Amino acid sequence: MSRAPGYLKSPTLLLIVVVVAYILGERLAGLMTLDALMLFMYFLGIAAALNIIMGFAGYVSFGHAVFLGIGAYTYILLVYFVPTMNSLQKMGAGLGVFAVAVVAGLAAAAVAATIGAVVLRLRGAFFAIATIGLDFAALYIVKGVVPTLNPEQFYGAQVILPSWAIVPKEDVFNAMLLTFLLVILTNYAVRRSGFGMGLLAIKEDEDAAEVLGVPTAKYKTIAFTLSAFFTGMLGAIFALNGGGVDEGIFHLGHSINMIVMIVIGGLGTVSGPIVGGIIYYWLYDLLLIHYPGLNLVILGIIVGLVVLFAPEGIIGILRKLTFQGVRLRELLE
Amino acid sequence: MVNVILDLKNVTKRFGGLVAVDEVSFSVRRGEILGLIGPNGAGKTTLFNVITGVYKPEGGRVIFKGVDITGMPAHRIAKMGIAKTHQIVKPFNDMTVLENAMIGALFGKRSGKIGMGEAREVARRMVEFVGLGEKANHLASQLTLHEKKLLEIARALSAEPELLLLDEALAGLNPREIEESLGLIKRVNEEMGVTIIMVEHVMHAVMNIAERIVVLHYGRKISEGSPEEVANDPEVITAYLGDPSLALRFVRRRGA
Numbered sequence: 001m002s003r004a005p006g007y008l009k010s011p012t013l014l015l016i017v018v019v020v021a022y023i024l025g026e027r028l029a030g031l032m033t034l035d036a037l038m039l040f041m042y043f044l045g046i047a048a049a050l051n052i053i054m055g056f057a058g059y060v061s062f063g064h065a066v067f068l069g070i071g072a073y074t075y076i077l078l079v080y081f082v083p084t085m086n087s088l089q090k091m092g093a094g095l096g097v098f099a100v101a102v103v104a105g106l107a108a109a110a111v112a113a114t115i116g117a118v119v120l121r122l123r124g125a126f127f128a129i130a131t132i133g134l135d136f137a138a139l140y141i142v143k144g145v146v147p148t149l150n151p152e153q154f155y156g157a158q159v160i161l162p163s164w165a166i167v168p169k170e171d172v173f174n175a176m177l178l179t180f181l182l183v184i185l186t187n188y189a190v191r192r193s194g195f196g197m198g199l200l201a202i203k204e205d206e207d208a209a210e211v212l213g214v215p216t217a218k219y220k221t222i223a224f225t226l227s228a229f230f231t232g233m234l235g236a237i238f239a240l241n242g243g244g245v246d247e248g249i250f251h252l253g254h255s256i257n258m259i260v261m262i263v264i265g266g267l268g269t270v271s272g273p274i275v276g277g278i279i280y281y282w283l284y285d286l287l288l289i290h291y292p293g294l295n296l297v298i299l300g301i302i303v304g305l306v307v308l309f310a311p312e313g314i315i316g317i318l319r320k321l322t323f324q325g326v327r328l329r330e331l332l333e
Numbered sequence: 334m335v336n337v338i339l340d341l342k343n344v345t346k347r348f349g350g351l352v353a354v355d356e357v358s359f360s361v362r363r364g365e366i367l368g369l370i371g372p373n374g375a376g377k378t379t380l381f382n383v384i385t386g387v388y389k390p391e392g393g394r395v396i397f398k399g400v401d402i403t404g405m406p407a408h409r410i411a412k413m414g415i416a417k418t419h420q421i422v423k424p425f426n427d428m429t430v431l432e433n434a435m436i437g438a439l440f441g442k443r444s445g446k447i448g449m450g451e452a453r454e455v456a457r458r459m460v461e462f463v464g465l466g467e468k469a470n471h472l473a474s475q476l477t478l479h480e481k482k483l484l485e486i487a488r489a490l491s492a493e494p495e496l497l498l499l500d501e502a503l504a505g506l507n508p509r510e511i512e513e514s515l516g517l518i519k520r521v522n523e524e525m526g527v528t529i530i531m532v533e534h535v536m537h538a539v540m541n542i543a544e545r546i547v548v549l550h551y552g553r554k555i556s557e558g559s560p561e562e563v564a565n566d567p568e569v570i571t572a573y574l575g576d577p578s579l580a581l582r583f584v585r586r587r588g589a
Contacts, residue, residue: 194439194449201436204425211385213411213440213492327470329429 012333041180044277047261048183049230053223055268058203063131065254066138067108071232072239074104094174101236108232116224139250158246183230266315336363344393353379355552366529368543375549377532386410416494418485420501424473431469434491441492459490499531
């Protein structure tokens, strides 16, 4: 490890700094629209959020669209119905938005903690299948409940924010940036902690981990809850930027997007979701422009190839290599 | 009175209609090496799983250091100072040898009170103690079976246990590796002061190293005593060893 050149001491931190510098640079230069930049952070953010439970603990969740949706609906309904929340979100150039998004994230986290106590007893494919069920269950609940909240104004489960609840885009951007940083740095902190080591042990062999003293049930629930919290926050800010929310947010496709990003990038690493998110964002854009209609088919094929030939993802492959006598495994987190 | 570290009282574990462990009682003295033997399916591994909290027994009590730990979750029992190695090795394959041992250190006796740096030091010490120092940065998946068995021991020792359960730590090893491992087990017992219960099929090994032996047969304890007493016990001979002269040969080899 001591042989590593200074700038290579922590390529992960370097990557984070570069990405943040890129976002800030684009923001100042104004070449990318705020919407595009926010979508970029949103993609990387949800990938990093899912990584906490799926990457570290090895639990493949197809149910994270639920947490996106709970965050989104909580935020939108809060500012719609609660005047203090509406005033709060307009304060502090984005800090207010961030604060309301925290409330929305907590709602998602509370649901995750409750559901997690049950579904996290399932393992492997059974857990994955149960979480697919969550997407559909949430969809039907929202379709049933939301329209009754304000039958005259709401069109089905769709809630569109009236002009009095709209926040300047610059504020939304700041809140998104703050949330993005928070989820990435949380990933980094988890990776370097005993908690993270425990999660990785659970991924490898849950029974062996438990006998070694890892409180597996507690750790899985914390990871699931933390993951849902950030997913909910991101869903909330994303919805706010879109000016409202509808039941489409619960679509299974959103969950799959998140999974695809971390699979491409590399599960259980800090840099994996970042790299995977960047590639996915870029591909998604590129394919949508050049091959509209076929974009998802092509993306599907690419993902299939990654799973077949590089199941560890890009960072996983890099971690197997040696650079100037230094095993990258020791550096790339 | 002898200092008892573990006390099993009428422990019973059933799987459906099968009684895997049937009213088993015995005590383990602090500092000793106790052999636990019996034919396949005698309930040895099941008993280990009851002690470590993987299974909840249907009856009886498990008392460790005077505390009733019956039915406690496995991770809490680990924290109290009981560690186990697995019969079928279970290394965390995608972690290095050192990281494997760190898991033991982070969640063992000092769980919650030990930092990452200190855990790494404990882990390194134990990895070196079992002789895997040069492989500390290798992935566990790259080790040979013998090395994986040593890693199991290093990982368990990193938890700084008072009681170590070895489940067939010698199975599948060649004679030279068995000798080395026996030396290691003795050093763990003598130098670290760890009490050991070892389930073993390699007869001469367990007869050699254990001070006392408990024999299980169809889930019941049929004998307990020194290796000589057990080997001469008619019930053990019929149930397990079969041939009395064979049993006596094992005992004689203790001197050799």
